[in-house]
Amino acid sequence: MKRRKFLRGGLLGLGGLMASRGLKGQTPNEDFNAFLQERVAQAGLQGSVFDLQTEALPKVRVALIGLGNRGSSLIDMLEWLIGQGHAEITAISDINPQKVEKALQRIAEFQPNAPRVFTGSDAAWKEACSTETADLALICTPWEWHTPMAAYAMRQGLHAASEVPIATTYQEGIDLVQVAEETQRHCIMLENCCYNGEELWIMQMIKEGVFGSLTHAECAYLHDLRVMMLDPTYYEDRWRLKHHLYRNGNLYTTHGLGPVSMYFDILRGDTLSHLVSMSSREAALSEALADTDEAALQDMAKRVKCGDVNTTLIRTVQGKSIMLQFDTHSGRPYSRLDKVVGSKAAHYGYPSRLYIDHGPSWGHSWVDDDKMKAMREQYAHPLWTRLQALAAEHKQGHGGMDFIMMFRLIRCLNEGLPLDLNVYDGVLWSMVGILGEESVSRGSVRIDIPDLTAGKWRNATPHPVHRDLG
Numbered sequence: 001m002k003r004r005k006f007l008r009g010g011l012l013g014l015g016g017l018m019a020s021r022g023l024k025g026q027t028p029n030e031d032f033n034a035f036l037q038e039r040v041a042q043a044g045l046q047g048s049v050f051d052l053q054t055e056a057l058p059k060v061r062v063a064l065i066g067l068g069n070r071g072s073s074l075i076d077m078l079e080w081l082i083g084q085g086h087a088e089i090t091a092i093s094d095i096n097p098q099k100v101e102k103a104l105q106r107i108a109e110f111q112p113n114a115p116r117v118f119t120g121s122d123a124a125w126k127e128a129c130s131t132e133t134a135d136l137a138l139i140c141t142p143w144e145w146h147t148p149m150a151a152y153a154m155r156q157g158l159h160a161a162s163e164v165p166i167a168t169t170y171q172e173g174i175d176l177v178q179v180a181e182e183t184q185r186h187c188i189m190l191e192n193c194c195y196n197g198e199e200l201w202i203m204q205m206i207k208e209g210v211f212g213s214l215t216h217a218e219c220a221y222l223h224d225l226r227v228m229m230l231d232p233t234y235y236e237d238r239w240r241l242k243h244h245l246y247r248n249g250n251l252y253t254t255h256g257l258g259p260v261s262m263y264f265d266i267l268r269g270d271t272l273s274h275l276v277s278m279s280s281r282e283a284a285l286s287e288a289l290a291d292t293d294e295a296a297l298q299d300m301a302k303r304v305k306c307g308d309v310n311t312t313l314i315r316t317v318q319g320k321s322i323m324l325q326f327d328t329h330s331g332r333p334y335s336r337l338d339k340v341v342g343s344k345a346a347h348y349g350y351p352s353r354l355y356i357d358h359g360p361s362w363g364h365s366w367v368d369d370d371k372m373k374a375m376r377e378q379y380a381h382p383l384w385t386r387l388q389a390l391a392a393e394h395k396q397g398h399g400g401m402d403f404i405m406m407f408r409l410i411r412c413l414n415e416g417l418p419l420d421l422n423v424y425d426g427v428l429w430s431m432v433g434i435l436g437e438e439s440v441s442r443g444s445v446r447i448d449i450p451d452l453t454a455g456k457w458r459n460a461t462p463h464p465v466h467r468d469l470g
């Protein structure tokens with residue numbers, strides 16, 4: 001199929017399909033890449049929101065949408081900030097009345113004013129997105145709701161902060177950037193792993209030159225979720241399991257890719273150029289489903305589409321490579337790999353090991369425990385040093401990183417400062433999963449990653465996470 005013909009079909013005839021996942025492997029790869037670039041150009045992206053500064057909000061009024069596992073834990077993360085007068089939960093929304101009740105009880109433990117409640121339908125959340133009520137929509141719903149909710153909130157004048165991933169189709173990613181630019185509202189994806197102690201320590205070592213020239217990283221989300229996905233009550237209506245029935249690829253890119261993008265100055269001097277992605281066969285999830293005594297789950301066992309292990313290889317414009325993996329089916333200890341290689345040092349995570357290169361004849365041993373301790377102290381990231389004690393005093397959330405993430409979000413909004421991550425970061429990291437699914441569906445072909453920043457990624461600026469905040 002010629003490119004022009006494909007684009008005409010794609011843009012005029014396949015309106016609905018564009019918003020859906022992929023083009024079903026019908027077209028050669030170069031047509032798909034051209035299609036994506038054309039979509040970006042057509043979106044007329046303008047009015048960059050890189051380093052967006054908005055009005056200071058001395059007390060951020062938060063509309064919290066989705067009160068399940070994550071929504072409840074982010075209430076805990078807000079407690080201290082609310083106690084300090086930096087924020088207030090002014091609205092909550094969920095379709096499940098029991099979760100609304102539980103959230104109201106928890107908030108009453110530390111906030112004098114009860115939030116307004118929006119429930120009763122899966123569109124009730126829209127009423128919470130009014131500047132009369134809130135400044136920030138905090139979105140903790142299933143994946144398919146993230147883009148519609150964030151885009152709607154921005155259109156109503158609110159800033160949007162969404163759980164990961166922020167988009168599940170490439171059209172959603174493009175739409176989010178477009179709406180953020182049109183409305184000049186913040187749109188942040190809440191990638192908590194960017195604030196973990198180990199990742200911040202590595203970032204600090206990179207900043208101080210310990211790794212020399214960076215060449216390669218390996219990162220992942222390897223988390224056996226079978227018990228949680230099968231549990232009828234853990235994820236509302238088993239929404240997460242359902243994604244595995246019709247998608248194949250990396251459905252959760254951002255916990256691995258977020259920190260690596262910070263290590264590699266992605267969108268701050270370098271960017272992701274292209275990828276190839278491959279999934280293994282599927283076995284572990286369907287076997288677990290077949291082993292249950294629930295007919296509905298046994299039926300699903302025949303329909304699992306997502307391979308157990310997905311591996312995506314990404315190259316950056318400046319020539320670094322990234323190996324990104326995803327596996328939530330197989331039994332094994334949790335890992336994000338967290339491997340970084342440079343010309344002078346290498347770090348392997350889970351467990352954390354560091355190698356400092358002293359030349360070819362030095363030997364092949366990890367640094368010993370004493371040296372490791374000294375390195376941890378010498379290169380502790382100031383953000384971690386300052387906030388870990390505060391995080392420990394309160395409900396930490398994943399060892400402290402969730403608290404630090406929420407602290408940064410609210411305090412930047414209080415001061416009217418650019419947020420640590422912008423819409424381009426969140427969409428890019430989510431887009432890698434979406435484009436990886438395209439690659440998988442076409443026999444692991446190369447897919448180019450579109451530039452959504454209109455060239456702004458070339459500015460080599462320090463990452464905002466290094467900026468100090470009161």
Ligand SMILES: NC(=O)c1ccc[n+]([C@@H]2O[C@H](COP(=O)([O-])OP(=O)(O)OC[C@H]3O[C@@H](n4cnc5c(N)ncnc54)[C@H](O)[C@@H]3O)[C@@H](O)[C@H]2O)c1
Nearest residue numbers: 066067068069070093094095096122140141163164235236
């Ligand atoms: N960053 C992290 O470490 C982390 C950890 C857990 C979950 N998450 C993310 O958080 C999100 C939520 O996951 P979860 O585990 O809390 O799932 P969950 O099922 O426990 O919670 C989702 C909630 O959204 C509600 N909901 C669904 N549709 C709604 C609608 N239209 N209006 C209002 N409420 C609606 C559900 O009733 C449910 O209470 C997901 O994106 C997940 O990937 C991130």
